[in-house]
Amino acid sequence: MRIPILLIALSLANAVDAASTLRCGSALVSRDDSAAEVLDKCGEPVSRDFLGYREVLDYYGFRHEVSVEEWTYGPRNGMYHFLRFEGNRLDRIDSERGN
Structure with missing residues (x-):
């Protein structure tokens, strides 16, 4: 009984990890990459939208x-990918x- 539950939990964990990466050709971008790295690996996006500013706390408070x-x-194989920086x-x- 515990093994099926463990397998379900592991598959859900893999789904969450998959959402934190994007393949661009043979390169892979992931969370915390810089905009320059993403631009270098994926090329120019279809659009760039400035959403505003957000207040954050740094390591020191x-x-x-x-x-x-x-x-x-996108569309890449019918999918649009939205990257938030x-x-x-x-x-x-x-x-x-996409449609």
């Missing part, structure tokens, strides 16, 4: 404002099937 951008790639670092990767 100081508040900083960082810019927030969303880059769109906060402070020039890749924060989130979302995918959505």
Whole structure:
């Protein structure tokens, strides 16, 4: 009984990891990569949208404002990929099937 539950938990964990990476040709980008690294590996996005600023706390507890951008790639095999950058670092990767 425990083995099927363990297998389900492991497959869900793999699904979460898959959402934090994006393959661009033979390169792989993942969370916390810089915008320059993503641009180098994936090329110019279809669109870049400036979303504004967000206040964050650094390691020492100081508040900083960082810019927030969303880059769109696609369609690649019918999928659009949305990359959100906060402070020039890749924060989130979302995918959505296009029409």
